[in-house]
Amino acid sequence: QKEVEQNSGPLSVPEGAIASLNCTYSDRGSQSFFWYRQYSGKSPELIMSIYSNGDKEDGRFTAQLNKASQYVSLLIRDSQPSDSATYLCAVNMYSGGSNYKLTFGKGTLLTVNP
Amino acid sequence: DVKVTQSSRYLVKRTGEKVFLECVQDMDHENMFWYRQDPGLGLRLIYFSYDVKMKEKGDIPEGYSVSREKKERFSLILESASTNQTSMYLCASRDDATQYFGPGTRLLVL
Numbered sequence: 390q391k392e393v394e395q396n397s398g399p400l401s402v403p404e405g406a407i408a409s410l411n412c413t414y415s416d417r418g419s420q421s422f423f424w425y426r427q428y429s430g431k432s433p434e435l436i437m438s439i440y441s442n443g444d445k446e447d448g449r450f451t452a453q454l455n456k457a458s459q460y461v462s463l464l465i466r467d468s469q470p471s472d473s474a475t476y477l478c479a480v481n482m483y484s485g486g487s488n489y490k491l492t493f494g495k496g497t498l499l500t501v502n503p
Numbered sequence: 504d505v506k507v508t509q510s511s512r513y514l515v516k517r518t519g520e521k522v523f524l525e526c527v528q529d530m531d532h533e534n535m536f537w538y539r540q541d542p543g544l545g546l547r548l549i550y551f552s553y554d555v556k557m558k559e560k561g562d563i564p565e566g567y568s569v570s571r572e573k574k575e576r577f578s579l580i581l582e583s584a585s586t587n588q589t590s591m592y593l594c595a596s597r598d599d600a601t602q603y604f605g606p607g608t609r610l611l612v613l
Contacts, residue, residue: 421600432605433593435603477546479602490561491597496545
């Protein structure tokens, strides 16, 4: 079974610190990877996508991908209380024919303390 | 901006009722998905569709069916609602690269 695993959390960091969220995946052929943020009671919203090995930066967010290790991470610099949410890792996995579908991890709850 | 809308934010139904959840997207996407989300279980795929009148089972299709008569609309049907179908239901629409979620429908089955 194709799986996506995230560190279970919850993760608590002080305001201004770096939050590090980790994810591993089982399908070695996966090519595209996503991080979604989900506030309590709301639907997931896409915050980062990454397709190539290495780092991708967008403001305070950095996604890191290592396909050889089947590992993707999200770093949040200068964490703010507004970053408190559940973060979902998603991996695009082959599902047969010419089709792909996203497989999600169960999420990591991040709390940023003022 | 991509917009995915769902017909209801909150819904209360009784056991045995037939329930329709509607999802509409305005970006001409071919791919649409229905998930349910439960504490501790994460997002689980119920059904998906890659084209009009086309549907495929996801990981937990039992007790559900879907309909896609038009490209922009994907409906989830609970033929006979049961209490274990109380959940948050999320519709999503996807282009080649990115998947967008609707606001969700929180369904309570009494």
